[in-house]
Amino acid sequence: MTSPSRTAPSLAAKAGRGAAVTFAGQLTRIVVQLLGIVLLARLLSPSDYGLTAMVLAIIGVGEILRDFGLSSAAIQARTLTRGQRSNLFWINLGIGAGLTAIVAGLAVPLASFYGDDRLVLITLALSVTFLLNGFSTQFRADLNRNFRFGWLASAEIGAQIIALTIALSLAAFGWGYWALVAQQVLQVLLQAVVLPFVAGWWPSLPRRGEQMKAFLTFGGGLVGAQLLNYASRNVASVVIGRQFGAQELGYFNRAYQLMVLPLNQINAPSSRVALPTLSRLQDQPRRYADFISFGQTILLNLVCFVLAFTVAVAPDLVFVALGPQWGPTVPLFQVLAIAGLFQAAAYSSYWIYLSQGLTTRYLVYIAITRPFVIAIICLGAVWGVEGVTVAYAVTAALLWPIGTLFLVGRATAPLLKLFLTALRTISIYAVAATASWASTLLFPDLFPIARMAVGLTGFLLALALIAAVFPPFRRDVLSMASARRFFRSARKPAVAQEETP
Structure with a gap:
C-alpha cells in the first residue's frame, strides 16, 4: 500500500x-x-x-x-x-x-x-x-x-x-x-x-x-516511429503531387486540412495535458486507468461530434468555407473525415506508448505496419485521387486495432475497455450523422447555411435520442459535463488506498 x-x-x-x-x-x-x-x-x-x-x-x-x-x-x-x-x-x-x-x-x-x-x-x-x-x-x-x-x-x-x-x-x-x-x-x-x-x-x-542516454534512447525510438508514421500519412500528398499535379493536390490538401483542423486542435491539447499527467501516474495503475479512460471519452466525443457532423453537411460546408470553386474537395473531405475518426480512436494507445516509455515497442509496431500502409496508398493511385483517399481511410481503420494489440502484455492500461468504448462512440456518431444527412435531404432548396442548421438540428436530436435510450452513451455525456468534479475528486487522498504495481 x-x-x-x-x-x-x-x-x-x-x-x-x-x-x-x-x-x-x-x-x-x-x-x-x-x-x-x-x-x-x-x-x-x-x-x-x-x-x-x-x-x-x-x-x-x-x-x-x-x-x-x-x-x-x-x-x-x-x-x-x-x-x-x-x-x-x-x-x-x-x-x-x-x-x-x-x-x-x-x-x-x-x-x-x-x-x-x-x-x-x-x-x-x-x-x-x-x-x-x-x-x-x-x-x-x-x-x-x-x-x-x-x-x-x-x-x-x-x-x-x-x-x-x-x-x-x-x-x-x-x-x-x-x-x-x-x-x-x-x-x-x-x-x-x-x-x-x-x-x-x-x-x-x-x-x-x-x-543523456535515457533521453536519446527514448527520442531515438520515438523518432524512428514518427518518421515512418509521417511517411505513411503524407505519402498521399507526394503521390498526388507527382502523378496528378499541383491543382489536384490543392483540392486534396484543402480537404485534408479541413479534416485535420478539428483533429489536431483537439488531439494536440489533449496530449499536451495527458502525457505529462499520465507519465506521473505510471506507478498508480487505478488513477492511470481512470485518467486515460476519462481523457479518451472527452477527446473521442469532441472529435466525433465535429467530424461526423461535417461529413453529413460536407457539400454545404465546403461551399460556405471555401467557395464554389472548391467543389471537388467534397468527396475527398468526407472520406478523409471518416479516416480521422479512426485516427482519433487510436490516440489513447499513443498516449500509453509514450507515457509508459514504450517507444521501442512503438517503433516495432510502426516498422511492421507502415510499409504496408505506404504500399496500399500508392496502389490506390491506380484509381486516381479518389483511390488514394479511400486507401488512406482504409489503412487508418486497420491501424487502430493493430496498434492496440501491440500493447497487450506490455502496458498497464484497460486496453479492451478503451477499444470497445471507442468503437461504441464512433458507431453512435455514425448513426447521428446519417440522421443529419437525411434531414438535409428534406430541404434541398434552402441556402447552404440554413441547410447546415437543419442538419445540426437533426444531428443533435439523434444524439439526444440515443442518450435517452442507451445508458452507456448517457454516462459518457454526464461524465464530460462533470469534468471539473473529476479533477476535484482526484485531489482527494483516496489515492492512499491504491496498491503499487
Whole structure:
C-alpha cells in the first residue's frame, strides 16, 4: 500500500487547470485557423496550395528529425536537471541547423522531382523553419512539462494571428503562394523570439557528465516511429503531387486540412495535458486507468461530434468555407473525415506508448505496419485521387486495432475497455450523422447555411435520442459535463488506498 501522496492534489489541480486553459486556447486557435482557411481560400488558387503542399510534405520529415523525439523525452522524464535541459537545447538546435542546410541543398532536386522550378525558392525559404523550430523546441517542452499551458498558448496564438494577418495582406496584393510561405516562416520566427522570455530560462553551454542516454534512447525510438508514421500519412500528398499535379493536390490538401483542423486542435491539447499527467501516474495503475479512460471519452466525443457532423453537411460546408470553386474537395473531405475518426480512436494507445516509455515497442509496431500502409496508398493511385483517399481511410481503420494489440502484455492500461468504448462512440456518431444527412435531404432548396442548421438540428436530436435510450452513451455525456468534479475528486487522498504495481 502506498502512503498518502502529497503531490497528488498538486498534480490533479495542475491537470485540471491545464486542461481548461489549453482547450480555451485551442478554441481561439480554431477560430483563427478557420478564418485563415475561409479568407485565404478566396484569395488563392488550388495550385497555390498544391505548390506549398509539395514542399511541406517533405519539410515535415525534417521536422521530425529536428525534434528527434527530445521534446517528448523531456516532458516524460521523471527528473530533468538544468544541465540536461541545456544539452537537449543544443542537440535540437544543432539538428535544426543541419537540416536547414540539407533541405536548402535539396531545393533543385525537389523541383526536378515535381517538375516545377518555382519550388526551388519555396524550398529555400521554408528550410529556415528547421533552425527556428530547433531553437524553440526545449522552451516549448519546458512550458509543457511545468503545466504552463496558458503562457504557451498565448505565445503560439499571438504568432499565429500576426502571421495570418500578414499572409492575408500578401494574398490580397497578389503574392499568391508566397503568402502561404510567409505565413509558415513568420509563425515559427515569432515563436522563436517570444518563447525564451515566456519560459524564463536560457541554456548554458553544453555540459559533459550529464546523463543523456535515457533521453536519446527514448527520442531515438520515438523518432524512428514518427518518421515512418509521417511517411505513411503524407505519402498521399507526394503521390498526388507527382502523378496528378499541383491543382489536384490543392483540392486534396484543402480537404485534408479541413479534416485535420478539428483533429489536431483537439488531439494536440489533449496530449499536451495527458502525457505529462499520465507519465506521473505510471506507478498508480487505478488513477492511470481512470485518467486515460476519462481523457479518451472527452477527446473521442469532441472529435466525433465535429467530424461526423461535417461529413453529413460536407457539400454545404465546403461551399460556405471555401467557395464554389472548391467543389471537388467534397468527396475527398468526407472520406478523409471518416479516416480521422479512426485516427482519433487510436490516440489513447499513443498516449500509453509514450507515457509508459514504450517507444521501442512503438517503433516495432510502426516498422511492421507502415510499409504496408505506404504500399496500399500508392496502389490506390491506380484509381486516381479518389483511390488514394479511400486507401488512406482504409489503412487508418486497420491501424487502430493493430496498434492496440501491440500493447497487450506490455502496458498497464484497460486496453479492451478503451477499444470497445471507442468503437461504441464512433458507431453512435455514425448513426447521428446519417440522421443529419437525411434531414438535409428534406430541404434541398434552402441556402447552404440554413441547410447546415437543419442538419445540426437533426444531428443533435439523434444524439439526444440515443442518450435517452442507451445508458452507456448517457454516462459518457454526464461524465464530460462533470469534468471539473473529476479533477476535484482526484485531489482527494483516496489515492492512499491504491496498491503499487
